Amino acid sequence: MDAILWSRIQFAMTAAYHWLFVPLTLGLALVMAVMETLYLVKKDEFWKKTAQFWMKLFAVNFAVGIATGLILEFEFGTNWSNYSWFVGDMFGAPLAIEGILAFFMEATFFAVMFFGWNKVSPKFHLASTWLTGIGATISAYWILVANGWMQNPVGTTFNPDTVRSEMASAAAFWEVVTNPVAVSKFFHSVTSGWVTGGIFVVGVSAWYLLKGRQKKFAVKSMIVGGIVGLVGSAAVMLSGDSSGIHAAEFQPMKLAAAEGLQDGGRGAAFTIVPGVKVPKMLSILATHDANGYVPGINDILKGYTDNNGNVVPSVAEKMERGRKALDALEVYRMVGDQDDELAAQVRAILDENVQYMGYGHLAKPEDVVPPVGIVFWAFRFMIGIGMLVALVLLLSLIFGWKDKLEGKKWLLWAAVICIPLVYIGGQCGWIVAEVGRQPWTIQGLLPVNVAISNLSAGAVRTTFFVFLAVFALFLIIEIRIMLGAIKKGPDTVEPVKE
């Protein structure tokens, strides 16, 4: 394996590891904020103890998850230095805002939430609990603004003097911040966190019921967790719908790969699994029109006309224009200040073709096709797990509401099993998003083989295994502390019965 593949695997592992902690932080923050609100509204000590227990698990997750995102930033500088330079302020600005927000909001309000139970007023404590969750959610937004720009690079222009993508104005910054891909990714990711938090609470509570412990605590927690998780599931479906529309518009190859669609057309069918199709469903999902046109992999390679009547060039033509842009960049840099007229002429050629600049690095048109099998199956696992989890949440809520959970061992076990499944589903979602956009680090502008630093495969391999060891160690520690806290149980008035 070469340095590119090792660097990609290392980055994927780090991002996947980071995403083990983020969704639970987002989801549990909401669950405990709701529970603490119930405590203040109902003046019932039970809800305080219940909120405190989930806060304890939140703290364990937070402690192990904290700063795991920083490692990604180390990798940007070491493994992806060309990319880091190329993206310039576009990436730096959102990440700086995220860092400052995360530091101030989380350091302040998390500390008050964690330490302040008997030191600040109940209302101030409740506000801190909500603001801890809101702070984490805002942090997620800025990260996804940066990620969304990589998927759909709006609001920036390539400056050949600095070799960077730059935001020229406040309007450009606004365009980046309101990038539709970032907005739908944000809602999809955050609400999937609510599902994770919801099913985590439901699953852990189900375990108590299976053990015959903490019945009131478990049932009440399952109801709150079920509601949060179900609201999250509904929002995931809605935001997933807009993600599909955006993929069709901005990253049609990703959509084609996710569907394994070689040849597209109007009234395209959705493949549930190979051989089982729902007629016209893909067109509905991708265009909100049963007869909308959805291009397949071959259509994208050959060029096609989209639903708005725009002619999308073939990949070969994009490659030709990309090479023209790179040639113009080369001449522009050679000429420098020596010939202003020539510099202006080649600059015009560069600007005219810059949107395809990344294609100039491709060796053959087929290089734009991502690994179809991985994206196709990851997409199906994500949806399948999401639907299963939503069903378990719904049933848990119904039976919990009726106080008929205790006889439903199959449901309780299903809820427990859904905890690891929801993590697998979340990781599959990111595999669709990130493997599905290969070969690009920045869609159409910078492929991975140019984004990478000049590194040896051996050096990256070494750091990969060092990371693997460190990550595994911390994950084992977290799981042990988490399981210990769960086994000990909440500090409620109910007797412990094994």
Place this chain on the structure above:
Amino acid sequence: MGKIANAASSVWRFYRDSFREMTWGRPLVWLILLKLFILFAVLRVFFFKPAFAGMTEQQKSEAVGERLIQHADTHVDTLDLLKP
């Protein structure tokens, strides 16, 4: 100035007393400190030196520009490029 000093003092006492009174959270704090040490004192120092460390902005721009051009079709004929 007095109000600011009082507020700062209250915040300091809040954190100091809270850490002192901590029970089950204490291992978590050690875990965070251990992790930050590994991240910044080991991984960052020995394994993750930025590829462009020590370079000026101009040198970075040159390096990335060169890399972009390397991957292009290298036989650039300016006159061909300027043909309509």
